[in-house]
Amino acid sequence: MKKSGSESLKGKKHDMISFPKSKINVLLLENIHTNAFNMFKEDGFNVQLVKGAYSEAELSEAIRDVHVLGIRSKTNITKEVLKHANKLLTVGCFCIGTNQVALDDAEKSGIPVFNAPYSNTRSVAELVIAEIIFLARKIGDYLRDAHNGKWNKISEGCFEVRGKNLGIVGYGHIGTQVSVLAEAMGMKVYFYDIQTKLPLGNAISVSTYNELLSVSDFITFHVPENPDTMNLLGREEIAGMKKGSYILNASRGKVINIDALTEALKSKHIAGAAIDVFPEEPKTNNDTFISPLQNLPNVILTPHIGGSTEEAQRNIGTEVATKLVKYINNGSTSFAVNFPNLELPIQKEYYRILNVHKNQPGFLRDINSIVSELGANILSQYLSTSGEIGYLIMDIDKNLGDKVKEQLVKHPHSIKTRILY
Secondary structure, three states: OOOOOOEOOOOOEOOOOOOOHHHOEEEEOOOOOHHHHHHHHHOOOEEEEOOOOOOHHHHHHHHHHOOEEEEOOOOOEOHHHHHOOOOOOEEEEOOOOOOOEOHHHHHHOOOOEEOOOOOOHHHHHHHHHHHHHHHHHOHHHHHHHHHOOOOOOOOOOOOOOOOOEEEEEOOOHHHHHHHHHHHHOOOEEEEEOOOOOOOOOOOEEOOOHHHHHHHOOEEEEOOOOOOOOOOOEOHHHHHOOOOOEEEEEOOOHHHEOHHHHHHHHHOOOEEEEEEOOOOOOOOOOOOOOOOOOOOOOOEEEOOOOOOOOHHHHHHHHHHHHHHHHHHHHHOOOOOOOOOOOOOOOOOOOOEEEEEEEEOOOOHHHHHHHHHHHOOOOEEEEEEEEOOOEEEEEEEEOOOOHHHHHHHHHHOOOEEEEEEEO
């Protein structure tokens, strides 16, 4: 966005400016890393940083005057919330997952959603590897005993991880990192993914999920939350696992049936578990955490800290804030998860129109006619579509943005229009 007083194509000063950045409200929830806050602040936005998550009712009220919203995993942007988001331009999920956002409804409202699919990969992978070793050596139990004054030096039920089989469910960015690290420790790695993936190192792809469960000494989950992964591991699947095997989950809380896992741990069919995510999690650090897995032997429970390292949070803050600022400043939607992806050149001395519309035939013809009738020349034009919407960017040589916007608002297929001067 250019400041008032910049020169136009004809050497005259603009008589209008883009919506001032100081009036663009950015709300960052859930203690997002301060480098994201600083990036918005330094670029001139009006930004607020909140430590905790908001409930649906709280967010519905707060979002009325918000243009850019940043969340992590505990805040849910529902269809109801979006009904109140009349000024919302974009959402940033400062985490890997986006299942906490009603993506389809956001798309239909012309709101692109960005996330950070890679920035905490290493942090999660390292935690999983550490937990594998901790489970194999019952470190959690020994820690508790030692802190309570009990000296319990025994080797029964403790093993080296070298030579053991690790099964990875979901061979994406985190799964592959776990694979490489585990193999470096001498583990034999098997994996299952619904998509065909190229194995790294000596990892072996198995053809079925049940086969993976049957061969694994340790099983770790790295999948998104969707209808296909809900209760992916239940009583039937656990029954098909080796007696004395171990379960780890640092993906999504509803992937594992917690009651089934609790029963398997109590019966000793499963020798231990490390769980970092839960079906229901406290909204803030001041809320009480309750789980049937508490106080069971050789069970490691952590408060959703897989990506909670300084490096990961700093990287996530930078990655997502960069995408959001870029979208606001020039309209680029590269890497948006629910929106047509367009990478736009830096805006030069011309006027940029950004429009989201229903993906219906004839819209491009109509907008071209509007611009032509107003006497402007189209310098460049970019269009990308999804099943529901089209995203159109048009650079023109005359300061007719408000007049074009006035016409577009009346168009039955137009959803949202923004002008950059």
